[in-house]
Each structure stands twice: as C-alpha cells, then as structure tokens.
Amino acid sequence: MIKIYGSPRSSAGRCYWMLEELSLPYEVMPLDMRNKEHKSESYLQINPNGKVPALIDGDFVIWESMAITHYLAKKYQSPLAAQTPEEDGLIMQWSLWSLVDLQTPTVDWLIQEIFMPPEKKNPHVIEEAQKKIPGLLGVLEKSLQNKSYLVSDRFTVADLNVASVINILTALKYDLSSFPNVKRWMGLCSERPAMQRLQKLREA
Ligand SMILES: N[C@@H](CCC(=O)N[C@@H](CS)C(=O)NCC(=O)O)C(=O)O
Structure with a gap:
C-alpha cells in the first residue's frame, strides 16, 4: 500500500488531495515533527531534505509535493494527468x-x-x-x-x-x-x- 509522510495540514495536503481524487488506499506514516523525527537518520533516507511530504509506492520513493501529485496522476492513469x-x-x-x-x-x-x-x-x-x-x-x-x-x-x-x-x-x-x-x-x-x-x- 502507498505510504505517505506528513500531515494533511502541511505541504503534504496536496498529495492527500490527489490520493483522494484517485480513491487510492494509503497508509499515513507516523512522524513526530515536534520531536524532530523528520531530521532522523531513518527519515533522511526517505527524504534527504528532512521535510514532508514523502511518499513510498512499493519500492519507489518520491519527495517534493507537486512531483508527487504529478507522479500519482500519471502512474494511476487518471484523467487529471496530461494526455498530450x-x-x-x-x-x-x-x-x-x-x-x-x-x-x-x-x-x-x-x-x-x-x-x-x-x-x-x-x-x-x-x-x-x-x-x-x-x-x-x-x-x-x-x-x-x-x-x-x-x-x-x-x-x-x-x-x-x-x-x-x-x-x-x-x-x-x-x-x-x-x-x-x-x-x-x-x-x-x-x-x-x-x-x-x-x-x-x-x-x-
Ligand atoms: N517544496 C517542498 C517544501 C516542503 C516543506 O517545506 N515542508 C515543510 C512542511 S510544509 C517541512 O517539512 N518543514 C520542516 C523543516 O523544514 O524542517 C514541497 O513542496 O514538498
């Protein structure tokens, strides 16, 4: 299942919006930003910027919110993606x-x-x-x-x-x-x- 890091109130919100548009099942990954978990070694392996959002789809890892929305629309062949x-x-x-x-x-x-x-x-x-x-x-x-x-x-x-x-x-x-x-x-x-x-x- 697709995993997403970051709260819907952050820049991750636009990725949740796209996931909801596509009706894709997803899992929200716990990340305690008050305790700086986004700067932890394990999270930096996922997003080396130490920021949210990041998304994992199978073996594929992607960060940068608008790149994620592009990726999801294209990958799941949505009419929201470019056709030309x-x-x-x-x-x-x-x-x-x-x-x-x-x-x-x-x-x-x-x-x-x-x-x-x-x-x-x-x-x-x-x-x-x-x-x-x-x-x-x-x-x-x-x-x-x-x-x-x-x-x-x-x-x-x-x-x-x-x-x-x-x-x-x-x-x-x-x-x-x-x-x-x-x-x-x-x-x-x-x-x-x-x-x-x-x-x-x-x-x-
Ligand atoms: N251009 C990036 C911006 C990401 C970004 O700045 N995320 C903020 C939350 S909205 C963050 O993780 N801030 C924590 C930090 O910079 O330490 C994107 O759109 O994904």
Whole structure:
C-alpha cells in the first residue's frame, strides 16, 4: 500500500488531495515533527531534505509535493494527468509557477502570521508579500477568463496544485473579491468531493 509522510495540514495536503481524487488506499506514516523525527537518520533516507511530504509506492520513493501529485496522476492513469505533451507542458508551467512564484510570498506571510513568535515577527516581510501577491493573482485571473480550468476543459493536476497554494491564502483570509475568475474557479475546485475529504482530514 502507498505510504505517505506528513500531515494533511502541511505541504503534504496536496498529495492527500490527489490520493483522494484517485480513491487510492494509503497508509499515513507516523512522524513526530515536534520531536524532530523528520531530521532522523531513518527519515533522511526517505527524504534527504528532512521535510514532508514523502511518499513510498512499493519500492519507489518520491519527495517534493507537486512531483508527487504529478507522479500519482500519471502512474494511476487518471484523467487529471496530461494526455498530450502540450498539456504536460502547461501542467508543469502552472505547477512550477505556483510553487516558485506564488507559494514563496504566500508562505513568507504564513510563517510571519502563524508560526513566528511575537518578538521575532517582521511586518516588513508581510508587507512585501502583500505587494507581490495581487500581481500574481492577476496573472491567474486573466488566464481563467472564459475558462473553467487552467489546462484544457477538465480539472487537472495543474488546478489541484495551484488551488492548493490559493488555499493557503484562503487560510490567511485573503480577499479574492478583486479576482472574480479566480474565486469562481476556486469554488469549482473546493466543491470536489476529494477536496472536501481533505478538509475533513485537516480538521480531524
Ligand atoms: N517544496 C517542498 C517544501 C516542503 C516543506 O517545506 N515542508 C515543510 C512542511 S510544509 C517541512 O517539512 N518543514 C520542516 C523543516 O523544514 O524542517 C514541497 O513542496 O514538498
């Protein structure tokens, strides 16, 4: 059975979402991050970065959350995977954009807002993130003009990956009202039964 390391509330969440989309059975592996088990020799054999998520499928080991979502969709021949090289290129385009461009300021903000002790908080970091995010959401907004989904006319890995980053903004109570196409598309993504199962896992 597929084994996954990392909580559904972490970057692993998007991998749980994909596992739920594919209705695959999986086992959640215990990893006590408060006791730094993710830095233990045994876990570093699985993910040498000492981070979650990591996934084991038979003898195959993979880390990096968006690589995991790609792998699962492709391996289990899901319609969420690319069906042509062009779709593959666009799925990569959106996944890399969301991880590198959009997630970076979003996570900077999240860390300051949620995880940083008050004496170490740096409001400048939040201000800088808040300056960058509207331009990035503007790119998404234009791309979703007259389209239900990012690539092709169906929900793909691209939508799952990008929406998983927008979910962090939602957790930060980001107001999406200036981005109606993004809001409508997020509605479609959030209505998916697999996404709702992920939310339940997050609340458990
Ligand atoms: N780009 C990586 C980021 C992984 C990552 O930063 N994971 C965090 C949890 S969301 C983590 O394991 N942090 C522990 C640490 O850095 O020590 C991915 O998407 O898989």
